[in-house]
Amino acid sequence: MKDTLGLIFAYQNEESMQSLTKVRASSSVPYGGRYRIVDFVLSNMVNSGITKVGVITRNNFQSLMDHLGSGKEWDLSRKNGGLYILPPFSQSTGYRGKMEALKNAESFIRKSTEEYVVLATANAITNQTYDEALAYHKEKQADITIIYKKSQVKKYEDGATIGNIITLDADNRVVDVAINPEVGDAEVCRSTEQIIIRRSLLETLIADCASHYMYSFHKDVLQRHLKDLKIYGFATDKYIAKVDSIATYYDASMDLLSGETRAELFYQPNQVFTKIRDEAPTLYLGDSEVSNSMIADGCIIEGTVENSIIFRGVHIHKGAVVKNSIIMQDADIQANAELAYAILDKDVVIREGRKLYGWERTPYVVAKGQVI
Amino acid sequence: MKDTLGLIFAYQNEESMQSLTKVRASSSVPYGGRYRIVDFVLSNMVNSGITKVGVITRNNFQSLMDHLGSGKEWDLSRKNGGLYILPPFSQSTGYRGKMEALKNAESFIRKSTEEYVVLATANAITNQTYDEALAYHKEKQADITIIYKKSQVKKYEDGATIGNIITLDADNRVVDVAINPEVGDAEVCRSTEQIIIRRSLLETLIADCASHYMYSFHKDVLQRHLKDLKIYGFATDKYIAKVDSIATYYDASMDLLSGETRAELFYQPNQVFTKIRDEAPTLYLGDSEVSNSMIADGCIIEGTVENSIIFRGVHIHKGAVVKNSIIMQDADIQANAELAYAILDKDVVIREGRKLYGWERTPYVVAKGQVI
Amino acid sequence: MPTKKRAVAMLLAGGQGSRLGVLTTQVAKPAIPFGGKYRIIDFPLSNCVNSGIDTVGVLTQYMPLDLNGYIGNGQPWDLDRNDGGVAVLPPYQKGKAGEWYKGTANAIYQNIAFIERYDPEYVVVLSGDHIYKMDYNKMIEYTEEKNAACTIAVLNVTLEEASRFGILNTNDDNSIYEFEEKPAHPKSTKASMGIYVFQWKKMKYYLEADEADPNSSNDFGKNIIPAMLNAGERMFAYEFDGYWKDVGTLDSLWDANMELLSADSPVNLNDSSWKIYARSANAMPQYVSVHAKVKNSIVAEGCRVHGNVENSVVFNDVYIGRGAVVKDSVILPNTVIEDNAKVEYSILGQGVTVAQGAVVGAAKEVAMATVEPGKMSGYMAVLGDSITIGENVTVKAGEMLAEDRF
């Protein structure tokens, strides 16, 4: 897929993840012990053989820039192509839709020479490549191909959206696009927000939307052009979790404790790449008791950990008990503290004997750097 | 100077350089055949042994980011320290002064461990290091040291500012700071906008200004604290040109045709680093006539060039005549075209036989990509 | 153009480490994995960076492919500098003939051109065989302060141990008046650690003189140091009192790994003020299942633990099946220990497979009571890289295998 350009929308859902997105863009929220959410889509592009990727940012992207650096970890530190962070051109009020965001990236897109573009939002936890979808796109001589997954939708009440539901004809051509509809318990075809399009067509659509004051990809492009563009759906059956709220984030994290999810995401020939941090391997001491948990490097575990995700550099002292929780980087859980259904952002300290219990659908979120 | 942090204000004078700053921040305006303006201050910091540099940006900094990349060319691609681009945290309306810009970089500064900070604006063309000024700062036990140059000020009428003029007592302590005063022909002590300060003091001043709705470094810090802070001046006699308008840009460019200026800027043990571009060496063919000009790699010269600065990849065809001009990257000056006192931005084409004559104080500026 | 450097480090990484048996058939000793994610060479390399030395030549000649790939451009140690950084220096041909590195001194001699690029005041000579943390800059400052032609780092050993080391006999001011290689009757307990700081001008002179002597074995300890002492050069011992471990045997390699298993380990790998850098594998966090028990152990990223791990060091991407037991052992990367297999008091190479129900080694007490002494692997069982032990097969304590067993 040398002839394909990747574009990642790395700025969405900035308001729905509580304190986690106060200090960073949603795409750089830590996930899975050592990753950032953007790592998955970015690795998918790289594993598809894409060597030029633009990351469209809006605001609050210092942490994202620090994480991505020169792109070296994704082998995107290149003379030809490589990784491009695309900040907003001027300090406007943000993007009202993807087409407006793409307008901001217009000169980057025009300067590219690739024939195809993969558009993807950063907030999908999945390990897949785009080779088959692109082959399908070519075979169907499609103008636009939407990668979708047929599934029942779990309902959340905290800002998570169902997203875009497509309806297909027998030939898999898209005949309807519904934006955040009420769907009940039915199985629906949900867009994974991974889209393949010819670069020249994308350029035309960007210019067209800009000159008509339109900005939404789904409303102003897909819905308007259902008839005159050949829009196809390509089905995927890979694991995919959309992270756009605390509840979806918590669920997508706990999914990692299932062997099947881990197998789909990690025990694959295609790796998920992320920024390297220098950490010693994890040290288990004393009466450590660990069960059904993921633990990153650099931890010291002296207490009990159950059904939890422990990031790099966490110290769980003697007698401390951590259950059903997500503990981000460098937390210090002091002796006999207890945590259940908690999400601790980076650098949190839980003092000796303190107890925090949240609940599954509403985990207790502790902001970065807090001392409790 | 391992114990010093560098901070560069890379966002100034965005309105005073006509079309040159329409497509890029002033700090990334091309200069001297292969450099960007920011290269000088950044190289000065690196040559002083500073290994951690923050570049404070405001808007329109895509070109700056592309230029700086991972910082590898400045040996600032490092695990510890290195180069940090600091975009505005949110899409506000910009910085009203340096203290507001520093407020935006506050967490970066707080996370640093260096004892001292060198603050510098990007728009100074100079090759100097800060070692001596820092030694002086320590010797005087100064709170703030301003590097200044005693000189007569050339007047421009196109938006160039005289800048900050300091008055010193016999001990070189600063007793007055005047912002853009009328100075006539007198020799004055002009701040070079290169400042040394203790990091802890800077943090205090940032917090203080923020909580009092103050934002100007010269007005709200220097002028207000002349008595209670020990503010010293450190004299430099190095070549320094401030680039903040078309006229100052043109003059600073033409200065390069003087052997003395070239010696001060380039024939030094301390190099000016910049991004590498792959170009063949320059090829002179046919009746090429070149005189008193700087010519970068990748050019093909078949015509006449006099008193000019020619950037990389420029093709000057047979019979074309370029005099007293600045021709940026990849221009195509076709046969028998004539240019005098012109500034051509990147990728300009001057068609066969066309003639453009500007005048010294008001050079003819051609915007990026134009075909004339 | 390289600029002048105060100090350049030359790291002798050519050793085969033949006493490490099957572990060094494919790699040089400095590339041996250690401590769950490191290689031995990470220690001197990290010491260099932490000491402010940013120019390091690594002298290799034995099986360098793996080591070269590991060092790469030096980025993991922040040694990918535009000016300086790390350079791998193999032997080469000059004029018509080529020469292997004949001895430690000859290896440096052949790379004088490399050193001279940086016009250094001091050259630090290191080996890639030891686990320790040391600030070489302090030793350089000591050399400068003493205006010494050479300083040698020394460790105080017991009088009994002294006969196994090169011993420096010193005056009260720590100046050296004599060097004795493994003396039967040691006069001092100051053992050379094989770490030297030389004034480069002096060093170059003695390297060239040594090279001109056809009878020399071109070795620092045997030739250069005695020659300098004979000539009356100012030479000083630099005392070091931290942790220092030669991991030249399988027993000492095992010991050094086990010494990491405590909160106050002498080699604190979590010390952010003196980080030991390593090239990290890209592996997901380890997963510890409901069936697992992990006690007093180091476990690295990418591991999947379904069984019991006790008192062991487990490297990245190791799989330990349900009901399996790993005790008192060192397990190198990518090894698979299947369900109900048992590994005790052993060192397992990379990519080993221990199939279901197989037993490798024996409990430490049992092994020490039953195995005859004097084997290369001591009382342990040691398995070479990539070998497979079949289902229910036994590898006894004291055995060292280089081939599959079914």
Place this chain on the structure above:
Amino acid sequence: MPTKKRAVAMLLAGGQGSRLGVLTTQVAKPAIPFGGKYRIIDFPLSNCVNSGIDTVGVLTQYMPLDLNGYIGNGQPWDLDRNDGGVAVLPPYQKGKAGEWYKGTANAIYQNIAFIERYDPEYVVVLSGDHIYKMDYNKMIEYTEEKNAACTIAVLNVTLEEASRFGILNTNDDNSIYEFEEKPAHPKSTKASMGIYVFQWKKMKYYLEADEADPNSSNDFGKNIIPAMLNAGERMFAYEFDGYWKDVGTLDSLWDANMELLSADSPVNLNDSSWKIYARSANAMPQYVSVHAKVKNSIVAEGCRVHGNVENSVVFNDVYIGRGAVVKDSVILPNTVIEDNAKVEYSILGQGVTVAQGAVVGAAKEVAMATVEPGKMSGYMAVLGDSITIGENVTVKAGEMLAEDRF
């Protein structure tokens, strides 16, 4: 973990290039500067990258310090890849003994482990001795299409020239039935360019067989290719009709440089569709003063030209003083030609100084009329790296100097 690659390139860069005289006393031939900013090795390296080959082993053994530093981490050629990229492969020791590369085939044989990391379908064998642009991927596709065990790139030469080359005699379908090294009576004009594409499985088999033969000189042309032909392997000639220049002599090096001096040069260095990459010096743009005249020449960055330059290739950071003349010459980097000095029909090494009023070489016509033929430097004057020619001193046409002259 490296992933499978379709093709790995192995670049033989060990040659001394002794016919290049004083230019190769410090560097291997592939590191010789060319064309104002390049080294010879930039051509095969850039060809690899432009052909989509991202894994290249560079086999060195002669004076590799400069070449290793030049290649570095491969970044200038975009070969600093996480998976693959460029690796410098010196000879090494295995077990107790080490072996220099005995011949071209043995050099590859000793690095079988490197190749096998990438499990390639094809191995492309290249040398670092030629200036040319070639899409190796097309040759690989040709190999695949023909299902050949090996294809050899060939150039059509004249029948007279053919006696100086390895000649491939082919059938109508380009399959090779015979290989003749420098035949007195050539049957074909298809000259081997020393560029091979092998199916890796076949290649490995013949490398191992060749290594087992104690009488073999372990060379591709002399041993491997004949052995494969004898065994009846499918072998094809791949015809190449572009520019290809062996720069193995001082005369051919000069010629190749001069062939760049035209708008329609056969080696178009400004062609953005097939860039030749190089490690660039950090130099300011060249300055051409009011006193200078520059005609029909290549001049690189960092130069300061106050004199006359005509029909010459001038590398970076050269100073040419007022009244000085440089004509029909190749001037390597960092050389200084002082006021009123004269350099004609010469090649000057790096960092040379030609003092005021000195004269190096003679006008080409004069030199060819007066100098006796058969010298290594032909009719030129050739100065080695870093030498100084004193004020008003003369170096005659045909002379080759390795030392200062005052």
